[in-house]
Amino acid sequence: MTAPIVQASALARFYTVKGGLLSKPATVKALSGVDFDLQPGKTLAIVGESGCGKSTLARVVTMIEEPTSGSLTIDGVDITPSKWAQMRETVQIVFQDPYGSLNPRQRIGQILQEPLIINRPDMSAADREARAREMIDLVGLRPEHYDRYPHMFSGGQRQRIAIARALMLNPKVLVLDEPVSALDVSIQSQILNLLVELQERLNLAYLFISHDLSVVKHFADDVIVMYLGRAVEKAPKEMLFAAPRHPYSKALLSTTPRADPEAKKDRIKLEGELPSPMNIPKGCAFAQRCWLATEECRTAPPDLSGDTHQVACLHPLD
Amino acid sequence: MAELSAIPPKTEDRPSALREFWYYFSENRGAVMGLWVFAAFVFCAAFAPLLAPYDPTEQFREHILQPPAWQEGGSWAFPLGTDPLGRDMLSRLIMGSRYSFFVGIVVVCVAVTGGVIIGLLSGFAPKWIDTMIMRVMDIILSFPSLLLALVLVAILGPSLTNAMIAIAIVFQPHYVRLTRASVLSERQKDYVTSARVAGASKARLMFKTVLPNCLAPIIVQAALSFSTAILDAAALGFLGMGAQPPTPEWGTMLAEAREFILRAWWVVTFPGLAILVTVLAINLMGDGLRDALDPKLKRS
Numbered sequence: 245m246t247a248p249i250v251q252a253s254a255l256a257r258f259y260t261v262k263g264g265l266l267s268k269p270a271t272v273k274a275l276s277g278v279d280f281d282l283q284p285g286k287t288l289a290i291v292g293e294s295g296c297g298k299s300t301l302a303r304v305v306t307m308i309e310e311p312t313s314g315s316l317t318i319d320g321v322d323i324t325p326s327k328w329a330q331m332r333e334t335v336q337i338v339f340q341d342p343y344g345s346l347n348p349r350q351r352i353g354q355i356l357q358e359p360l361i362i363n364r365p366d367m368s369a370a371d372r373e374a375r376a377r378e379m380i381d382l383v384g385l386r387p388e389h390y391d392r393y394p395h396m397f398s399g400g401q402r403q404r405i406a407i408a409r410a411l412m413l414n415p416k417v418l419v420l421d422e423p424v425s426a427l428d429v430s431i432q433s434q435i436l437n438l439l440v441e442l443q444e445r446l447n448l449a450y451l452f453i454s455h456d457l458s459v460v461k462h463f464a465d466d467v468i469v470m471y472l473g474r475a476v477e478k479a480p481k482e483m484l485f486a487a488p489r490h491p492y493s494k495a496l497l498s499t500t501p502r503a504d505p506e507a508k509k510d511r512i513k514l515e516g517e518l519p520s521p522m523n524i525p526k527g528c529a530f531a532q533r534c535w536l537a538t539e540e541c542r543t544a545p546p547d548l549s550g551d552t553h554q555v556a557c558l559h560p561l562d
Numbered sequence: 563m564a565e566l567s568a569i570p571p572k573t574e575d576r577p578s579a580l581r582e583f584w585y586y587f588s589e590n591r592g593a594v595m596g597l598w599v600f601a602a603f604v605f606c607a608a609f610a611p612l613l614a615p616y617d618p619t620e621q622f623r624e625h626i627l628q629p630p631a632w633q634e635g636g637s638w639a640f641p642l643g644t645d646p647l648g649r650d651m652l653s654r655l656i657m658g659s660r661y662s663f664f665v666g667i668v669v670v671c672v673a674v675t676g677g678v679i680i681g682l683l684s685g686f687a688p689k690w691i692d693t694m695i696m697r698v699m700d701i702i703l704s705f706p707s708l709l710l711a712l713v714l715v716a717i718l719g720p721s722l723t724n725a726m727i728a729i730a731i732v733f734q735p736h737y738v739r740l741t742r743a744s745v746l747s748e749r750q751k752d753y754v755t756s757a758r759v760a761g762a763s764k765a766r767l768m769f770k771t772v773l774p775n776c777l778a779p780i781i782v783q784a785a786l787s788f789s790t791a792i793l794d795a796a797a798l799g800f801l802g803m804g805a806q807p808p809t810p811e812w813g814t815m816l817a818e819a820r821e822f823i824l825r826a827w828w829v830v831t832f833p834g835l836a837i838l839v840t841v842l843a844i845n846l847m848g849d850g851l852r853d854a855l856d857p858k859l860k861r862s
Contacts, residue, residue, distance in 0.1 A: 306759055332761040345752035349774040359760040409756065 247320070248281035249416050249449045250305065250335075255279070255314035256473075257300050261522065270522045274300040276473040277314065279548070284416065285443065287450040289464035289481075291457060291496070295518060297473040298453045302421045305451055306337045319416060333363055336410035340422040342402035346394040352405055353390045356380070359412045375412065383408040384438060400431035404438065411442070419451045424459060436463055457500045461485055469493045472521060472529040474545070479553040489553065489560040492530045528557070536561075586854035593850020599843035606656055607663040614653035618810040622648040627826045643828040645819060651828065654810035655836050661811040662792045662840065665726055669791035670784050672730035677737020678780060682768050684738065685745030696742070699735035707732045708797055715803040722795070722811065725804040729794045733787050740783055744776035778855040785851050789844035796837050812837050 257275040275297040282288050290298050303309045305316065307328045316323045319334050336359075339345040346355055356376035360367055380390060383404040394402060403423060410418055420439070424432040436459065442448060454460050460467060460481070467484045469477040469492065477490040488494040495512040516533045519525055525532060527542035534541065536559045548554040588594055606613060622640075626648040629636040636643060642651040684695040702710065714728035748754065749772055757771045798804035799813025807818055812833040819829035 308755060308759060329761055332759065335759075337756065337759050339752040339756065341752060345756055347753040347757070347771060347775070358757065358762070362761045362763075362766070406756075409760075413760070 246284060249284045249319055250280075250282040250451070251315075251317040252281075252305070253279045253315050255301070255304060255316060256312050257297075257304055257309060258312045272521050273473050273524055274521060275304065275311075276524070278468070278470070278473075278475050280468060280475075280478070282417065282449045282451060284449050285447045286465045287443070287452050287463060289452040289454060289460040289467045290470060291454055291460055291467060292470035293455060293496075293518065295472075295521065296470040297521075298455075298470060299421055300473075301470075302337065302419045302451065302453050305417075306335055306419050307331060308337075333413040334415055335417045335419060336413065336415040337419040337421060338403070338406050338410050338423045341426050342399050342406055343426075345406050346402055346409075348394055351391055351393055352380070352385075355394070355405065356409055356412055359409065363413055379408040379412060382411070382442070398431075399427050400435060403427060403431075403435050407435075407438065407442070411446070414446075415448070417449045417451065419453070421453045422455070423452075425454065425456060432459065439463070457497060469496065472519065472524055474529060475548060475556065476530065477553075477555045477557075478548060479555075483553045487562070489555040489562070490530075490557045491534050491536055491559075491561060494561060583854050587850050590850040590853055592846040593853070596843040596846030596848075596850065599839060600847055603659055603840050603843065604663065606659040610656050610660045614650075614656040616650040616653045618649060618654045618657040619808050620649065622650070624648070627822065627829070629826070630828050642832055643826070645815070645829050646822055646826075651832055654815060655812070655832055658810045658812045658815065658833070658836065659840075661722065661805060661809065662795070662837075665722070665729075665795040666788040666791045666844075668726050669730045669733065669795075670788050672727075673733035673787065674737055674780065674784050676730070677734045678741050678773070680734070681738040681741025682745055682773060685742045685749065685772075686764065686768055692742075695738070699738050702732070702735045705732075708794060711794060711798060712801065712803055715798060720803045720806065722799075722805040722809065725795055725798045728798075729791050732794075733791065736783060736787065737780060740779055741776055744779060745772055748772050748775050782848060782852040782855055785848035786845060789841040789848070792844075793837065793841055 254277045255275060256273070256277050259272040259274055261270045261272055278297075278301060280288060290301060292298055300309070304311050305318075307323065310325055318331055321327055321331060323331060350358070353373065353376055356379055357372045360372045360375065364372075377387060377390060380387065385401065385404055385408070389397070389401075394405070397405065407418075407423075423439070424435050427435060439450070440463070443450060452460070452464055464481045467477075467479060467481050468475045469484070469488075469490065471492050477484065477488065477493045479489075484493065485497065488497050495514050498510060498512045512535075514533045519529060519532065525542065526544075527540075528534070528537070528545055531537040531541040538559070541558055546556045546558050548556045587597075622644060625640060625644045627646055628640055628644045628648075630643040630651075631638045631641045633643075640650050640652070642655065644650055645654070680695060680699075684692045687695070711725070711728040711732050714731060715724050718724040718727065745768075749767075754767060754771055757767055762771060795804055795811070796813025796816070799811045800817040802817060805811035805814045807814055815833040816830060816837075819826075819833075823830045
């Protein structure tokens with residue numbers, strides 16, 4: 245087993261929300277203690293519903309936000325804000341919305357060259373252009389697209405441009421923050437195939453953030469299921485999809501739409517609402533909605549345990 | 563088949579930005595008319611010495627207060643008549659367009675440059691600096707603009723240059739607010755974050771990434787305040803705080819001729835009309851600009 249390219253331990257990110265005149269400032273625990281290792285050439289998927297801290301995790305790993313606590317090691321370097329600038333070339337991100345992620349006033353060529361202009365100031369203009377054109381070809385766009393503006397492209401093409409821009413600096417890790425959820429299903433598979441192909445060719449590690457389980461099933465190597473800022477289950481894809489052990493994962497998997505209308509539907513409907521991240525329950529965050537919860541569950545949050553298939557539950561399913 | 567393959571593949575041409583702009587602009591007929599009048603105004607200002615029949619300060623003592631050509635007593639030598647000192651009104655009006663244009667350009671340039679830079683800084687600065695800048699701008703905005711300009715001119719001394727400085731300072735807060743508002747909304751967007759992830763410096767983010775995307779409302783505001791600047795300069799001139807006689811500035815001309823308003827209507831009416839038409843044309847044009855540049859008013 246090779247050394248992991250990204251290592252996170254107990255990574256947490258809290259936001260302080262100012263209260264009103266009379267209320268106390270509150271802390272939003274967007275991400276509270278997540279550990280993972282990401283191997284080169286592998287894909288780690290983070291799944292969970294809205295507000296579970298997936299995107300916060302992406303922003304912390306991409307060095308857009310500083311973690312409140314915990315440690316993050318990328319390519320053997322312990323990350324602190326003073327190291328951000330030098331590590332920019334290693335981690336790049338592709339955003340969810342292809343319409344907001346490209347500067348509408350720049351041509352595609354300029355968009356692609358910008359990372360090089362910033363990070364490799366001594367590179368000649370001709371070299372930069374050659375590299376940008378090569379990248380356009382690599383992501384499956386045509387050479388004449390080089391001089392166009394983003395508004396002339398469809399969503400899928402824009403996402404290809406965003407991927408090309410992220411790859412301009414030869415990163416080792418690509419954070420994909422729901423890269424296909426804004427696209428048509430037919431385009432989704434094209435982009436996913438492109439990503440798989442690029443991973444094989446460039447030995448990229450992907451941190452794939454998604455709420456779409458069918459995409460994750462197709463794409464990931466390992467999966468972390470998150471709930472309210474915590475990892476509740478971590479397992480290789482096959483094991484998780486075959487036999488989820490955390491009740492929340494089971495409920496989540498049961499909601500995946502199936503193509504077979506005849507198949508037996510056994511969706512688990514969860515009762516109640518997602519607790520507010522400002523006021524996370526003391527014990528297991530899921531205990532209020534769990535059909536297996538006991539008194540014990542409400543006292544202390546369980547930690548992830550197990551070897552390859554880890555689960556944070558006192559009453560795991562078998 | 564060989565013939566067919568020789569034809570270059572047809573690329574579906576999307577309208578260029580300029581053509582799209584003209585499409586939306588030309589839908590507004592008032593705006594197009596405004597543009598023509600404004601073009602005539604610019605032409606007058608550019609070629610004033612060639613167009614004006616006389617020197618604007620030359621006094622024809624035997625033709626004092628001569629009415630316009632079509633009225634009894636008028637002559638085609640002075641088509642719009644003469645003023646109390648016997649100077650040709652037409653020449654003075656044509657030369658006056660130069661001053662008005664100059665005032666508009668200088669005021670707008672100074673106010674836009676300063677306002678955009680302060681607005682950008684305020685949008686990117688830590689909260690307390692932002693609050694401080696915005697409160698100072700609020701204070702400037704809370705004065706009636708002409709009054710504040712008057713006070714500034716009174717301090718600096720009456721001249722056209724000082725009037726322009728005063729008007730520019732009075733206009734500044736509008737640009738600061740406008741820029742800051744667009745900066746705040748633009749910097750949330752993913753393309754700014756991705757520039758940050760690529761390692762862009764603060765200055766690069768401000769001027770290269772965010773600023774070009776904030777320009778549309780600023781251009782509209784600049785076009786509209788061009789006319790306000792002319793109007794304010796004329797008002798200051800009228801109050802004796804702007805251009806000083808014998809400068810043929812429209813506002814100053816109005817002030818000089820005030821006492822003849824009952825005896826010789828043309829000395830007051832023509833400078834007033836010149837101001838009215840120019841300001842109206844620029845405002846109409848500015849409205850058209852807003853329709854064409856504001857993405858919210860665009861139908862796709």
